[in-house]
Amino acid sequence: MAVTIKDVAKLAGVSPSTVSRVLSGHPRISQKTASKVRDIMQELGYHPNIMAKSLVSKTTKxxxxxxxxxxxxxxxxxxxxxxxxxxxxxxxxxxxxxxxxxxxxxxxxxxxxxxxxxxxxxxxxxxxxxxxxxxxxxxxxxxxxxxxxxxxxxxxxxxxxxxxDNIQAAYDATRHLISFGHKRIGFVSGPKNLMVSKDRLQGYHLAMKEAGLAVKADWIVEDDFLQESGYRAMSFFMNLPERPTALVVIDDVVSFGVLRGLNELGFKVPSDLCIVSFNNNPLSELYSPPLSSVDIGxxxxxxxxxxxxxxxxxxxxxxxxxxxxxxxxxxxxxxxxxxxxx
The missing domain is CATH 3.40.50.2300 (Response regulator)
Known part of the structure; x- marks a missing residue:
């Protein structure tokens, strides 16, 4: 005979409605009660009928x-x-x-x-x-x-x-480079229709303006969040008559492409170009050199x-x-x- 929700409730010493709330993950059920009910379910081999439950409650879980x-x-x-x-x-x-x-x-x-x-x-x-x-x-x-x-x-x-707070995060990254004496700082952005690209670019502009530093259009490139985007950007940046001495890069994966491109062109990080990126990818610490990155959780x-x-x-x-x-x-x-x- 199949185990019912009433069997679980009786053994757990709670009401059937409490068992139902545990099944639905209701936030007002204490962790202690939820754990006790789940233990009883496992002990009895109880499995809720999800399809029937969804028809009654009009929810899909x-x-x-x-x-x-x-x-x-x-x-x-x-x-x-x-x-x-x-x-x-x-x-x-x-x-x-x-x-x-x-x-x-x-x-x-x-x-x-x-x-x-x-x-x-x-x-x-x-x-x-x-x-x-x-x-x-x-x-x-x-x-x-x-x-x-x-x-x-x-x-x-x-x-x-x-x-x-992507505006503040990019502001902080840019200010970090400014604190090391950089005045020519570029920005490798993502697709312009994404809000994260817009906000991080705004934070970069705010920090540069506050420090009284000019921003040249040639120092900003926009592309996809892919390694190839960073790789392509380096051929452009490092051939500018007045190239940046530091870069804020919108994403670590893009930065990995930046580092690959710089290496092929014979430039060294950080002596030729400093980099700060975003997302603190697990590989960032293992790269050569280890990559400074904004951890956004x-x-x-x-x-x-x-x-x-x-x-x-x-x-x-x-x-x-x-x-x-x-x-x-x-x-x-x-x-x-x-x-x-x-």
Whole structure:
């Protein structure tokens, strides 16, 4: 005879409704009670009927994770893998499964998200990127569908979002180079339609302006978040009549391309060019030279995004949808930026 929820409740000394809340990952159930109930479930061999539960509760216990581009290109950058690791860890702890969706272009992304929403396949969604004038954000907002944005948007500034203060982070990185005597500082940016590119470029400009330093258009390049982008940028930068003595690079993976390009051109870091980057990729410390990088807490970004969305879904409190969570950052100073200009 199949074990029922009442059997679990009786042995655990709680009500059936408490067992149901444990199954749904309700935030108001104490960790002690939840652990006790789960132990009893395991002891009795109880497995909830997810399909039946979803029909009754009209919930799927699933979250959609929306990728910004095809997965094969996306996973060339470890940023997204670490972000998803944080999301999955928290979702699993709360009893939620993950459904990953992507498209080759914006239209395909919108269609994929529409299938998730209209098909009732997920209870909420996490967008792993923030673009300007994004049709996916527009659709989810107009549908009043629960979602959280990793980043920020100027379209709807009151959205539930989890972000780094990218303006301040880039300001701090640039000020670090200025403190070592650099006056000609370049910036290797990402795609201009991404908010992270816009914000980090703004932080760089603020620091340069505050220090009374000029910024030349030739010292700024914009490309994708790929090694090849950094590699290509070096041929351009190092052949300028007045080349930068230091660079702020938008992402560690791009910096790895920068270092490869400089090595092939015969330049040394940090004696010929100092570099500060972002995301504190695990390989940053192992590179030669070790790379100075702004740690933005990628895992924590994903974890909090998942946590905030699940709380908003379960509490049905619309005020929770209008909150911006900022994850602290810190500059990890290593050899790539440790060279004083005389």
């Amino acid at each position: 699933s979250i959609g994770v929306i990728l910004p581009k095809p997965a094969e290109e996306l996973f060339l950058n470890t940023f997204f893998m670490e972000l998803i690791r944080g999301i999955v860890t928290q979702a699993n702890r709360s009893g939620y499964d993950i459904v990953i969706s992507s498209g080759a272009n914006e239209q395909e992304e919108v269609e994929a998200v529409q299938r998730l929403v209209y098909g009732g396949r997920v209870d909420g969604a996490i967008l792993l990127y923030s673009r300007q004038n994004d049709p996916v954000v527009e659709f989810l907002y107009q549908e009043n569908f629960p979602f959280v944005l990793v980043g920020r948007t100027e379209q709807f500034p009151d959205l539930l979002s989890v972000d780094t 990628i895992y924590h970004l994903g974890y909090v995004a998942s946590q905030a969305l699940i709380q908003a879904i379960q509490d049905e409190d619309k005020s929770l949808f209008n909150k911006r969570h900022i994850i602290p950052h810190r500059l990890m100073v290593r050899e790539s930026s440790m060279h004083h200009l005389s």
